[in-house]
Amino acid sequence: MSVFINRDTKLVVQGITGRDGSFHASQMVEYGTQVVAGVTPGKGGQTFDPDGKGARGVPVFNTVEAAVTATGANTSVIYVPPAYAADAIMEAASSGVKLVVCITEGVPVLDMTRVYAFVKERGVRLVGPNCPGLISPGQSKVGIIPGRICVPGPVGVVSRSGTLTYEIVYQLTRAGIGQTTCVGIGGDPINGTNFIDCLEAFERDPETKAVALMGEIGGTDEQEAAEYVRTKMKKPVVGFIAGQTAPPGRRMGHAGAIISGSAGTAAEKIEAFEKCGIGVAKRPIDFVELIKARLT
Amino acid sequence: MNLHEYQAKDIFRRHGINTPAGEVVTTPAAAEAAATRAGGPVMVKAQVHAGGRGKAGGVKFCKTPAEAREKATAILGMKIKGLTVEQVLVTPAADIASEAYVGIIVDRARKKPVFMVSAAGGIDIEEVAAKTPEKIRYHGVDVRYGLMPFEALELGFFLYNDARLARAAAKVMQQLYAAFMASGCSLAEVNPLVVTPAGDVVALDGKMVIDDNELERRPDLEALRDVSSENPAEVDARNNNLTFIKLEGNVGCVVNGAGLAMATMDLVKYYGGEPANFLDIGGSSNPDKVVNALRIITADRNVKAILFNIFGGITRTDDVANGIVTALKANPLKVPLVIRLTGTNEEIALKILADNGLEASADMDEAVQQAVKLAAGGKAA
Numbered sequence: 001m002s003v004f005i006n007r008d009t010k011l012v013v014q015g016i017t018g019r020d021g022s023f024h025a026s027q028m029v030e031y032g033t034q035v036v037a038g039v040t041p042g043k044g045g046q047t048f049d050p051d052g053k054g055a056r057g058v059p060v061f062n063t064v065e066a067a068v069t070a071t072g073a074n075t076s077v078i079y080v081p082p083a084y085a086a087d088a089i090m091e092a093a094s095s096g097v098k099l100v101v102c103i104t105e106g107v108p109v110l111d112m113t114r115v116y117a118f119v120k121e122r123g124v125r126l127v128g129p130n131c132p133g134l135i136s137p138g139q140s141k142v143g144i145i146p147g148r149i150c151v152p153g154p155v156g157v158v159s160r161s162g163t164l165t166y167e168i169v170y171q172l173t174r175a176g177i178g179q180t181t182c183v184g185i186g187g188d189p190i191n192g193t194n195f196i197d198c199l200e201a202f203e204r205d206p207e208t209k210a211v212a213l214m215g216e217i218g219g220t221d222e223q224e225a226a227e228y229v230r231t232k233m234k235k236p237v238v239g240f241i242a243g244q245t246a247p248p249g250r251r252m253g254h255a256g257a258i259i260s261g262s263a264g265t266a267a268e269k270i271e272a273f274e275k276c277g278i279g280v281a282k283r284p285i286d287f288v289e290l291i292k293a294r295l296t
Numbered sequence: 297m298n299l300h301e302y303q304a305k306d307i308f309r310r311h312g313i314n315t316p317a318g319e320v321v322t323t324p325a326a327a328e329a330a331a332t333r334a335g336g337p338v339m340v341k342a343q344v345h346a347g348g349r350g351k352a353g354g355v356k357f358c359k360t361p362a363e364a365r366e367k368a369t370a371i372l373g374m375k376i377k378g379l380t381v382e383q384v385l386v387t388p389a390a391d392i393a394s395e396a397y398v399g400i401i402v403d404r405a406r407k408k409p410v411f412m413v414s415a416a417g418g419i420d421i422e423e424v425a426a427k428t429p430e431k432i433r434y435h436g437v438d439v440r441y442g443l444m445p446f447e448a449l450e451l452g453f454f455l456y457n458d459a460r461l462a463r464a465a466a467k468v469m470q471q472l473y474a475a476f477m478a479s480g481c482s483l484a485e486v487n488p489l490v491v492t493p494a495g496d497v498v499a500l501d502g503k504m505v506i507d508d509n510e511l512e513r514r515p516d517l518e519a520l521r522d523v524s525s526e527n528p529a530e531v532d533a534r535n536n537n538l539t540f541i542k543l544e545g546n547v548g549c550v551v552n553g554a555g556l557a558m559a560t561m562d563l564v565k566y567y568g569g570e571p572a573n574f575l576d577i578g579g580s581s582n583p584d585k586v587v588n589a590l591r592i593i594t595a596d597r598n599v600k601a602i603l604f605n606i607f608g609g610i611t612r613t614d615d616v617a618n619g620i621v622t623a624l625k626a627n628p629l630k631v632p633l634v635i636r637l638t639g640t641n642e643e644i645a646l647k648i649l650a651d652n653g654l655e656a657s658a659d660m661d662e663a664v665q666q667a668v669k670l671a672a673g674g675k676a677a
Contacts, residue, residue, distance in 0.1 A: 161555020242558035253554025
C-alpha cells in the first residue's frame with residue numbers, strides 16, 4: 001500500500017511544455033507513473049513525446065478540465081512560474097481531480113491564503129507549493145524526487161525539504177530500509193498538506209510500520225505534529241529538525257524557514273518531539289539506527 | 297523585505313491613514329532645514345531595519361531646529377544592531393494621550409491574515425503577548441470577504457470605550473488591511489496608534505514587511521529596497537540568484553537545497569565547528585552559480601575551509617564539478633576545500649574532479665568532519 005498516490009494515479013502535468021515540466025514529465029513516465037495528459041494553454045492538440053521515440057506520446061490540452069474530461073486524470077502536478085501558480089492550483093481544483101501537487105517555488109503567501117480556502121471548500125488535497133512532490137516507490141512518482149534513491153518498504157517519509165529528504169531517504173535505502181510513500185509537503189509558510197495530514201494517512205496505511213519526519217525552523221507545524229503523535233498514533237515516529245544554527249529573523253532559503261522573534265526555534269521543536277515520544281535524530285544519518293530499532 | 301518607517305508611512309498615507317508628515321534627510325543641515333519647515337518641535341528618527349531604535353538612542357525629541365541639527369549629527373552614522381544609520385526622518389512631534397497597537401500578520405497556522413490589537417501600545421508586542429496575553433485580541437480575516445466593517449468596529453471597541461475613537465480606530469484598521477493586501481505584505485503594523493489630547497487618532501510609527509515572493513511581479517515594491525542597509529555579500533548573492541546569509545563561523549558552506557543547507561550547518565556545529573554562512577545554490581545546475589558562490593564565500597576573511605555538500609537530484613553534480621574547476625582556475629583558493637558530492641551524474645563529476653587533481657567524498661558526515669578539522673588548522677584526514 002501507499003498514501004495519496006499509487007498505481008492507479010492518473011496524472012495530468014500542468015506546464016508540460018515548459019523547461020521543468022517537460023524534463024520531469026519525461027522522468028515520471030520513465031519511472032512508470034501513468035502520465036495521461038499535459039496542459040499548456042495555446043498548445044492544445046499537440047502531443048508531448050517523453051522519450052523522443054514517439055511510442056508514448058502524451059496528449060496536450062488547453063485547459064485542465066478538457067484534459068480530465070478526455071483522459072480521466074485524477075491527479076495534477078504543477079510546474080508553472082510562481083505568478084501563475086495560484087491560478088493553476090485553483091483551475092486544477094475546479095476540474096475534478098482529487099489531488100493537486102504544486103512544485104513551483106516562490107508563490108506569494110497572500111495568493112496562498114485564497115488558494116487554501118478554495119481547495120478546502122472543494123475537498124481537494126493540495127500538496128505544496130514549493131515542494132518536491134511524492135513518490136510511492138515501485139508504483140508512482142508525482143514531482144521531482146529522484147526515483148533511483150527510493151525502494152519499496154515499510155517507512156513513511158514526510159518532510160518540509162527537498163534535498164535533505166533525498167539525503168535521508170538515500171541513507172535509509174542504502175541500509176536496506178525501504179519506503180511506502182515519501183511526501184514533501186514544502187517549505188512555504190502556507191501549504192495545502194501539513195505533517196498531521198500525512199501522519200494520519202500513514203497511521204491508516206497497513207504497510208507503513210514507522211514514520212520518518214523531517215521538519216525545520218519556523219512556525220508550529222512540528223509541535224502540533226508531535227502532539228498528534230502523542231495522542232493519536234500507535235506507530236513509531238522518528239524526527240529531525242533542520243536549522244539549529246540558524247539566526248533569528250532571517251529567511252533560510254525556504255520562505256517558511258524563519259524564526260520570528262523567539263518562536264519557531266529548532267530547540268522548542270526538538271523539545272516537543274522528546275516530550276511526545278518521537279525519536280530525535282541529531283544527525284541525518286541517525287535515522288537509520290533509530291528507524292531500525294523501531295521496526296524490529 | 298523590510299521597509300523603512302518613512303516608506304511604510306508613505307503607503308499608509310496613500311491609503312488614507314492619518315500619519316504625521318515628515319522629511320527624510322541624510323545630513324544634519326538638511327535636518328535643521330526640515331525642522332524649520334515643520335515649524336515646531338520635531339522627532340528625529342533613525343531609519344534602519346532594526347527594532348529598539350529608541351532604546352539605542354536613535355530617536356530623539358527636538359524643541360528647535362538647532363537641536364534637530366545637533367541630534368541628527370549624533371544619530372547619522374551611529375550603529376544600531378550593527379547597521380549604520382544613513383538617513384533620519386524629521387517629523388512633527390505629537391502630544392500623546394494614549395498609545396495602542398494594531399498589527400496584521402499572515403498567520404501560518406490559521407492560513408489567513410490575522411489582526412492583533414492591544415490597548416497596551418508603544419512597546420514590543422511580543423512582550424505583551426508573553427506577559428499579558430489577555431491584553432491582545434486576535435482576529436483572522438477571510439480574504440474572500442476582506443475585513444468587514446462590523447469586524448473592524450469590534451476591534452475598535454476592544455481598544456477604546458469611546459464610540460467616536462472606536463470608529464476612528466476601525467477606519468484605520470480597514471485602511472491598514474487595504475494597505476497590507478495591496479502591498480503584498482507578510483506584516484504591517486502601527487505601533488503606536490495614538491490618541492492626541494485633541495482626540496485625533498494618529499499612526500505615529502509604522503512598519504511593513506513585504507513578502508519576498510511578491511517582488512518579482514511588483515517592481516514598484518522592489519524599488520523600495522534599500523541596498524545600503526544590507527550586507528553587500530548578500531546583495532551580490534541575490535543578484536546572482538543565490539540565497540546567502542552571512543554568519544560568524546569559519547567553515548564556508550556551499551549546498552544545494554535550503555533544508556540540506558541548514559542540516560549541513562547544523563552538522564558543522566555538531567562536530568565542533570562553526571558555519572560561516574548559509575548558502576543555497578538552488579535546484580538548477582548552472583556552473584556559473586558555483587563560480588559566484590565561491591567568489592562570495594572566499595571574500596569572507598573568516599573562512600578557513602570551504603565545504604561543498606551536493607546531493608544531485610535535479611542538480612547535476614557534473615555541472616557543479618565543472619563550476620568548481622572553472623572557479624579554481626580563475627581564482628586559486630587560499631583555504632582548503634572539501635567536496636562531498638553524490639547523485640545525478642556523479643561518475644562524470646568525480647572524473648572531472650579527478651582530472652583536475654580534486655577528490656570528493658560520498659559521505660556527508662565524513663566531509664563535514666574533515667572541513668571542521670581543516671578550518672581549525674588541522675591536517676586533512
